[in-house]
Amino acid sequence: MAKGQKMSPHPQVPMGLEAGPFHQQLDALNGQHGWMNWMGFASPTVLDNMEFEYFAIRNQSTLFDISPMCKYLIEGADAEKVVNRLVTRDIRKLKTGRVAYVIWCDEDGNVIDDGTVFRLADNSIRLCCQEPQLAWLEDVAWGFDVAIRDVSREIAALALQGPTSAALLRTLAVGEVEHLKPFDFAPVRIGRKKVELSRTGFTGDLGYELWMKPEDAGTVWDALLQAGNQYGLRVIGYQALEMARIEAGFLLPKTDFLSSRTALRPDRTSTPFELGLEGMVAFDKPHFNGRRALLRLAGSPPRRKLVQIEVDKDKPAVNALVYHRQKKEVGMVTSALWSPTCKRNIAYAWLDAPYCEPGSEDLWVEIYLQKEIRWQRRMERCRIVTKRFFSHERRAATPPAGF
Amino acid sequence: MSEAREAIIIGAGHNGLVAAGLLARKEIRPLVLEARDHIGGMLGDQSFRVSPMPFSLRPEFLRALDIDLPAVPMATLVASPSGKTIRVSGNRVEGCDTADAEAYEQLARRLARQAEALSGMLLRPPPSLDGNSFRELLSLARTGLKLRGLGKTGLRDLLRIALSNVHDLIDDEIGDGPLGALLAMDATLGGAMGPRSPGTVLPLLYRMTANAGQRMMPAGGPTALVKALASKVETAGGEVRTNAPVKRILVEDDRVAGVCLESGEIIRAPLVLSTAAPGTTLLEMLGPEYLDAEFVRRCRKMASAGMVARLDFELSAAPALADGTQLTASDRLVIAENAAAVEAAFNAAKYRGLPERPVMEACYDAGRGLLSVSAQFIPCNPEGGWTKVLRLKLEKAVKGEIARIIPDFSKLVLSTVLMTPQDIETAYRVPGGHWHHGEFRIDQLLMLRPFDGASNYRMPVEGLYLCGAGAHPGGDISGAPGFNGARAALAGRRR
Structure with missing residues (x-):
C-alpha cells in the first residue's frame, strides 16, 4: 500500500453469510460485531448495548434491517x-x-x-x-x-419503530403519515427515492416499515439517520427487538411454535386453535388449505394451548417447566422476559388441557438461577393472562402523536 | 336443468356398470353417464376394443349382481425356439421339455397359493394408515390368518419375492425361456416397468388372484359381459346415457351437488361416483379449488404413463402358428422369446424410444376374423411425438414380430387399425393412456392407491367417490374397484 493512502473501510461479513443491502451501514455501527444468520444474511444481534436499544424502541425510535424476510x-x-x-x-x-x-x-x-x-x-x-x-x-x-x-432480493426493507417515528417522518415531509392507519400502506418519497411505507411492525408500538429498491437503500438510510438525530433514532439488533415482540404478544416461529413443514414428530405441530388464533380462521369463505381438518378440530377442545403467563417476582422463567400444584408437569415456557416497560415478569407457555384455560389455579414455574456458579431452583406462582402485556394507544392513534 | 337423480355414475365402463348394478339393487336408481357413444368403456367399443380380454373378472361380483354368465378357461400359447407351440392352461404346461414344464407348474402352483392368500384383501377396501375401525381390523386379521395358512416357509417366501423383480424369480426358479417370457409379460403388461424393475412380482400375484391364476373368459366374450351388466342396471331402475360427457362436478357447501355436462345440461344428485381416472375426476371435473394442496400434489404426481399400443389386424383366414397350431377364440398368444426380450423392449420405451422388437399378447376373434394385439412397451409420448412415420414404423415392427410366429401373417392381413397410448389417453380421458389408470407399483397399491389420503373411495368433498381402475385394487377387468366403491358409497349414506 502506498504511503499516506488511507485504508478504505471494508465491511466485514461473517463467514458463510451474505451481506444484505444495508450491510455497509450496519457494519460501520456494529461495535459489538455481533452477527446472526437470518435467511443466509448477516443480521446484527446487538450493535452496542441491548438495553439501550430496547429502551429506544419504547421511548425514541429505532431502525432495524428486515431485508432478509x-x-x-x-x-x-x-x-x-x-x-x-x-x-x-x-x-x-x-x-x-x-x-x-x-x-x-x-x-x-x-x-x-x-x-x-x-x-x-x-x-x-x-x-x-x-x-x-x-x-x-x-x-x-x-x-x-x-x-x-x-x-426477496428485489426489495430492501427497514423497520422504523418507536414513539418518535411519526415525527421523524414528518421532518422528511412524508405527509402520508397523517392519515396512514395501522395496516395501511402508501407510496412515499424519502431522500427523493420511492419508498413504500406501511404502518406495520413487530414491536406493538407506533411504527412503520419501509420497502424500497436495494439500490436506493443507502440514500434512504442516510436520510433517515440524518432526520433521526433529533428524535433519538438508534439502529438496533435482533435481541432488543425480541424483547419488544414478547411484550407485544407476537409469536415467533421456531421458538413459540414449529412449522408443520419442519416438525419431525407429529405432536410438535400446532393448530390455530392451539396458538390462540381461532379468530383468524374464516370458515365462511370458499375452501382453503386445511379447512376440513380445521372444522373437525374446531369441534373439540385443543389438546394444549400457547398462553401468556405472568410469573411472580422478577426472575425470568427462561426454558422453565410449568407444574400444577408444584407436582404434575403440565407445560413449558417458550419465551420469557422481565418486561422493563410493563414492570412485569412475563412469558409464553404451552400448557396442556385443561390447565390452559384462563383462570386455571395453582400453576407454578420451575426457575433455575445461577448464583456464583451454584444453581438454585425456585418455584414461582404463575397465572394465565389474556390481555396483551404491552399495548399503548399511540400504536393506533391517527394522526399519530408528535414529539 | 334436468330432473334430480339419486346418484350419478360417471363412466359406463365395467366398473361403472358394476357400481350402478350394486346401487340399483339397494334401490338407489343411478344415472350412468358415458362420454363415448358406447357402453363398456375399454371393453365396449364393438369396432375396436382397447381391452379385448376380460379374463380377470371376479366371480364374486357376478354372484352379488345375480349375473349368470358361465366362464370358459383360456389357454396361453407361446412359441418355443424350435418353433413348437407351448400351451399353458391354468398351471398345466404341454409341448415342452418335461423338466421345464414341471418347474413352471411348481412355481405357478406356489404363486397361485400366495395370490389366493392375498385375494381377500382385494375384495375389501384397503386398510387405512391412520386409525383403523373395528371392521377394518377384523378384515386385516382375516387376511393375516390366510397368510399364516401359507405356513412359515410359504409366508417367508412371499415376503421375500413380493418386492423383488420377476426376472430374478424366473432366473431362480425356471430359467429364462419362452415360459419365462410368459411370466414376465403377465407381471408387466399394461404398466411402465420391465421384468427387472423392482416390485414386479406383486403385479403378477395381483393378476393371479382371480380364479387362482386360471384365466377365464366370460362366455360370449366382452359383448355378453357388457350386455349382462347393463341389463342388470336397467332392470333395477337405473339409466345409462351415452354421448353424455361430464364437464364439471358441482359442489355446494363442500358437498357434491351434481354434474354439469359438456352440453351445459345440469343434473343434480347428492351422490356422484366416478370411474374416470383419479386425475381426470379430481383435477379436471372437480377442480383443485376444492382440494388441499398436498392432495392435489399427490394426485398429479401419480405414476400413470401407459405403455400399451393396441393394434387390430383384419385377416383373410384363421392364422396358424409355425407348427400348424390354429389360434382359436379361447387362446391367448404371447409373442416374446424370453424375459430378457421383454426387458430389452422396455429399455427403449424407458427413454421414449420405440423398441426394435416389441413384445405382445394377441387373441383371435374367429367370427370377425380379427387378430387383436396389445403391443407392450410403446411409450405414450415418444421422442418427436406420434408422427405418421412413427406409427408406420410401429406397425411394421409389430407385423415383423408376428410374422416370426405366424409365418403366413403378412399375406393374411387385409387392414390394420392402430391405437397408440396417446390415442387411448385422448379417447378415454386416462392420463398417460394407462390401462389401469395408474401404475401397479408398491407405492400405488392398497392403502396408497390411487394415492395416500384417497384410498378409501370417499373423496374429501362429501358425496364424491372414486370407483374406477385408479382406486384399490385397480386395473384389469376385475370389477373390484366398482364393487368396493359402490359399497363405500352405500356405507357413507348410512352414516
Missing part, C-alpha cells in the same frame, strides 16, 4: 383466489393499500407459517414471511392463473 409476489387473474386458498383468513375483504396478518395451514390443519399480505392491486398481492415458501406457494397455486415470483 422472504417476500413473494403473486400476480394474475387468480391472485386473490390463490392467496385466499392459502391463508385461513378471508382476504377477499382486503382492499388495495391494506395489509393483513395471516397464517396458513397444511392439510391436517397444522400451522405452516405466519406472515403479512400486502394488497398491491386487484390482481397483485405480496406475501412476507419468515421461512421460504416458494415450493409451497406453487403447490397451492397449481391449476390457477397466477405467476409467483420470489422478490
